[in-house]
Amino acid sequence: IELAEVVREVTKAENKPFKPMYDWGDRVEDKIFSVANKIYGAEAVDYTATAKKDLARIYELGFDKLPVCIAKTHKSLSDNPHLLGRPKDFLVTVREIIINSGAGFLVPLTGDIIRMPGLPAVPRATVIDIDDDGNIVGLE
Template sequence: LVATIRALKMHGGVRVRDVAQPNPEAVTKGLENLAKHMENIEKFGMKSIVAINRFPTDTLEELEIVKDFVISSGSQASIVDYHAKGGAGGLELAEQVVSMVDKEECRYHGLYDWNSSVEDKVFTVASKIYGAQAVDYTTEAKADLRRINKYGFDKLPICIAKTQKSLSDNPDLIGRPKDFLVTVREIVIANGAGFLVPITGEIMRMPGLPKKPSAETIDVEDDGNISGLF
């Protein structure tokens, strides 16, 4: 489970433009969001190892606040610094993962029965993972449900599309919101992939590219070095 000090500050109420400024109080307040993600992993029969992805603006105090919280919650944590140190910056994390795998302590299980109705599967995820109280469907989504049931796609698993900025489908609900309403706008049948995609909130599913994508300037030199990344 990857966490950043910047994201925790945002969930602690700090504006995005100010997340580079030291603010241990906001980090502490934002830990409720991290706690929910850790709880969600346990719902699948798994244990979490929290990788704290270090940024140059993070203070040692802020990093230790997160690490101490994770450890006190019964999980493992590692401060990773791949950007500055390369592979060496993640050795502790790698060792923790290998150790957990070797112990075979985790037994994965799904969250719902694929044979349940689409509505039940959506509500299970929305309530148990997001913390929602109820799920609403637009007229278009209800028509999608009828088509899905008619053609026998209702037994497929679901992959809900929503904002990454909140546990809810509303990007303004930061931290750990509870008892909110999730609205499904439409449901896409991804038959080739083998799942249904309930789309919630106002989101862009595929980010657009600029007129000149960065990929056009990236190259591998004769000596093996990669150029054009920055």
């Protein structure tokens, strides 16, 4: 709570409007580079052939004005889980770019990241039960 109060006081004193890191009208590649460079410390961003095809499709479908949310390893600021600490001047490789049109953002996938699976429309927990004999049912 003490930290929250300090943050509140500092933000009041600044009295500056929020300024995003990039303009949503920027090219997708520029948005990705902006995050990779300013936050992660990357020197450059490389794109696999798949990611380049994804970029072409994003522009073709008009989704290029969406913001980006980069998926990368939690073990490093880079896309390499073995590059620890505060790395600088490294290369980030975007291997694929997912369009989340419903949520309204693009997800560049970097490194060997595995995304969490989505949940079904009806969670399995709604059909799991214990029968009169004490057996768990609904797991099939």
